[in-house]
Amino acid sequence: MTVAIRVEGLNKSFGGRRVVKDFAIEVERGRITGFLGPNGSGKTTTLRMLCGLLTPDSGSGEALGYDIIAESAEIKRRTGYMTQRFSLYEDLTIEENLQFSARIRDLDRVRQRVEAALDQLGLTERRRQLAGTLSGGWKQRLALATATLHEPELLLLDEPTAGVDPQARRTFWDEIHRLAADGLTVLVSTHYMDEAERCHDIAYIAYGELLARGTAEEVIRSAGLVTWRGEGPGVDRLSPELLGDPAIELAAPFGLALHVSGRDASALETALEPYRRPPFRWTRTEPGLEDVFIHLMGRVEDNFR
Amino acid sequence: MSAGRLPARRGFSRQRMTAVLVKEFIQLTRDRLTYAMILAVPLVQMMLFGYAINSDPRHLPTALLVQENSVFARSVVSAIANSSYFEIEHEVRSPEELDRLIRTGQVQFAITIPGDFTRRVVRGDGAQILVEADATDPTAVGSAVAALASLPSEALRHDLTGAAAASARSAPPFELVVHRRYNPENVTAYNIVPGLLGVVLTLTLVMMTAIGVTREQERGTMESLLATPVQPLEVMIGKLAPFVIVGLLQTAIILLVARLLFGVPMAGGWAGLAIGTSLFIIGSLALGFLISTLTRTQLQAMQLSVFYLLPSILLSGFMFPFRGMPEWAQWLGTVIPVTHFLRIVRGALLKGQDLAEMAPSLLALAVFVCVVSALALARYRTTLD
Numbered sequence: 001m002t003v004a005i006r007v008e009g010l011n012k013s014f015g016g017r018r019v020v021k022d023f024a025i026e027v028e029r030g031r032i033t034g035f036l037g038p039n040g041s042g043k044t045t046t047l048r049m050l051c052g053l054l055t056p057d058s059g060s061g062e063a064l065g066y067d068i069i070a071e072s073a074e075i076k077r078r079t080g081y082m083t084q085r086f087s088l089y090e091d092l093t094i095e096e097n098l099q100f101s102a103r104i105r106d107l108d109r110v111r112q113r114v115e116a117a118l119d120q121l122g123l124t125e126r127r128r129q130l131a132g133t134l135s136g137g138w139k140q141r142l143a144l145a146t147a148t149l150h151e152p153e154l155l156l157l158d159e160p161t162a163g164v165d166p167q168a169r170r171t172f173w174d175e176i177h178r179l180a181a182d183g184l185t186v187l188v189s190t191h192y193m194d195e196a197e198r199c200h201d202i203a204y205i206a207y208g209e210l211l212a213r214g215t216a217e218e219v220i221r222s223a224g225l226v227t228w229r230g231e232g233p234g235v236d237r238l239s240p241e242l243l244g245d246p247a248i249e250l251a252a253p254f255g256l257a258l259h260v261s262g263r264d265a266s267a268l269e270t271a272l273e274p275y276r277r278p279p280f281r282w283t284r285t286e287p288g289l290e291d292v293f294i295h296l297m298g299r300v301e302d303n304f305r
Numbered sequence: 306m307s308a309g310r311l312p313a314r315r316g317f318s319r320q321r322m323t324a325v326l327v328k329e330f331i332q333l334t335r336d337r338l339t340y341a342m343i344l345a346v347p348l349v350q351m352m353l354f355g356y357a358i359n360s361d362p363r364h365l366p367t368a369l370l371v372q373e374n375s376v377f378a379r380s381v382v383s384a385i386a387n388s389s390y391f392e393i394e395h396e397v398r399s400p401e402e403l404d405r406l407i408r409t410g411q412v413q414f415a416i417t418i419p420g421d422f423t424r425r426v427v428r429g430d431g432a433q434i435l436v437e438a439d440a441t442d443p444t445a446v447g448s449a450v451a452a453l454a455s456l457p458s459e460a461l462r463h464d465l466t467g468a469a470a471a472s473a474r475s476a477p478p479f480e481l482v483v484h485r486r487y488n489p490e491n492v493t494a495y496n497i498v499p500g501l502l503g504v505v506l507t508l509t510l511v512m513m514t515a516i517g518v519t520r521e522q523e524r525g526t527m528e529s530l531l532a533t534p535v536q537p538l539e540v541m542i543g544k545l546a547p548f549v550i551v552g553l554l555q556t557a558i559i560l561l562v563a564r565l566l567f568g569v570p571m572a573g574g575w576a577g578l579a580i581g582t583s584l585f586i587i588g589s590l591a592l593g594f595l596i597s598t599l600t601r602t603q604l605q606a607m608q609l610s611v612f613y614l615l616p617s618i619l620l621s622g623f624m625f626p627f628r629g630m631p632e633w634a635q636w637l638g639t640v641i642p643v644t645h646f647l648r649i650v651r652g653a654l655l656k657g658q659d660l661a662e663m664a665p666s667l668l669a670l671a672v673f674v675c676v677v678s679a680l681a682l683a684r685y686r687t688t689l690d
Contacts, residue, residue, distance in 0.1 A: 052688065076532060085525040088529070
């Protein structure tokens with residue numbers, strides 16, 4: 001395996017608050033890695049440190065074989081970065097935005113590249129439309145096109161599909177998988193579980209620390225959760241009651257059903273015993289990523305109290 | 306829904322008004338620069354302009370050419386000095402030297418007492434003293450010239466005896482000839498219109514660039530820009546170059562209007578004017594760029610630009626005579642680039658100064674360009690730290 005990113009001991013503080021703590025990660029080339037975690041967990045800061053937009057307070061590492069501190073200019077040259085906010089020029093047209101992106105990166109064959117990108121996007125007809133007038137989904141696709149115009153080896157996406165409808169998100173992700181198939185390494189931060197499941201690998205970050213790492217299955221398995229699914233009228237209102245029992249680490253409503261999880265299978269069964277009565281029905285189920293993440297987050301919060 | 310639980314008043318609600326009011330106050334105090342500006346602007350401006358501005362300037366630098374060594378000449382000179390409007394800083398030996406001093410603007414007045422002064426006074430044969438004023442700024446000259454009105458009848462009162470004293474009672478023993486050079490008709494527009502060039506360029510260029518760069522930060526496009534390998538100098542030149550054209554266009558418009566509508570003379574000095582304008586435009590743009598590196602929002606950039614603009618209008622000699630200001634204010638004015646630019650524009654259009662005569666002001670602008678550009682580049686961050 002070839003490594004695209006290998007960093008260790010990354011730290012970053014803003015105004016005395018440590019946003020990223022001793023962060024270490026290794027990412028394989030050609031993989032799509034999802035960064036997940038609650039708001040303010042340091043995902044954006046980590047991505048920015050990897051592409052040279054922020055200088056870490058301490059720590060070291062390599063991205064694409066270049067030192068992230070000393071050779072950040074080389075990394076910038078080979079990296080595409082899509083910011084959280086739409087950061088194209090709203091008062092330029094689609095075509096002008098693409099041209100600007102191509103020229104600011106000193107690319108050759110600007111015209112051909114722009115034509116190809118327009119064609120790929122299916123925006124050739126609308127090339128003279130102002131970027132600000134595009135819908136959310138199109139804006140993101142255009143932003144992705146400008147971020148990959150220079151055929152980067154590494155693509156960093158910071159919540160690329162926030163506020164975008166499911167259809168547009170699907171198109172967007174198809175595009176990302178197509179790029180990864182060509183050998184591009186992708187790091188994407190997201191809050192959507194369905195997107196997390198589209199990633200090859202997951203890194204779960206909370207409060208600046210990396211809490212879980214691996215494929216979705218590995219992350220679920222390593223959490224060691226046992227989950228029961230409860231159904232029946234009123235079952236979703238049981239959670240405050242259930243959480244009073246130390247064996248129950250998690251009780252989260254999923255629509256009309258309730259997922260109850262804990263790490264000790266027998267203690268969990270004992271705790272659920274009083275509720276095994278009509279109208280409730282309980283079935284053993286596999287925990288989902290969301291169960292695992294809520295569980296992980298709960299544990300970190302405990303450590304913080 | 307019961308009306309009691311959700312009172313939705315139709316008329317004026319004090320609580321709704323208060324909600325807006327409190328929110329505005331909170332936001333006002335959150336933006337520290339705005340907060341500082343609210344306090345600093347009135348204080349600084351009042352101190353500066355309350356003390357600095359003076360439309361009745363005294364102690365104006367004066368050069369003297371006395372072509373005869375006589376009692377009468379010395380009396381006239383001391384009477385002039387006593388008026389407090391004139392500060393005799395140079396006593397020269399030739400008309401050429403006198404001319405050079407007034408042309409380069411080192412003195413405001415040049416006074417010549419001719420070689421036959423005593424003889425003509427004694428004979429009552431139309432004795433004259435020549436007072437040349439640099440009237441590019443009519444305000445600066447006005448009251449000093451008015452103060453000279455009584456000079457001919459007063460200056461020699463104690464020196465004249467006999468017949469000469471008797472005739473002096475009926476008519477003044479000599480005449481004062483005042484030449485308002487460079488602006489003989491005392492047209493204020495000749496002074497203001499070229500000066501406007503400096504103010505307009507400052508206003509638009511500093512503000513436009515300062516806002517142009519902060520806008521990128523505010524909209525988030527700066528983050529994308531920084532993620533590319535683009536170099537600070539590339540950004541700076543690319544950002545500023547279009548505004549150089551804007552500045553040159555404005556210069557052309559103002560000069561054209563000055564000539565066609567206001568009849569402002571154009572005595573020459575084109576080379577100096579071209580170099581000076583270019584330096585001033587580049588310097589103003591670099592300053593705008595520097596401001597943008599110090600501010601986060603467009604509003605803050607705007608406020609800082611205005612903060613810079615006010616002294617540029619008031620302390621540069623644009624609105625009020627530069628020499629009327631106290632020394633500390635003149636020193637402050639010297640630091641402001643508009644001051645030097647105004648000297649160049651007026652020197653070129655009204656006096657037709659050549660490059661050598663403009664050299665000090667051109668040099669000052671060059672220093673300004675270098676210092677501000679270096680600071681702006683040093684402040685510009687290629688990261689978001």
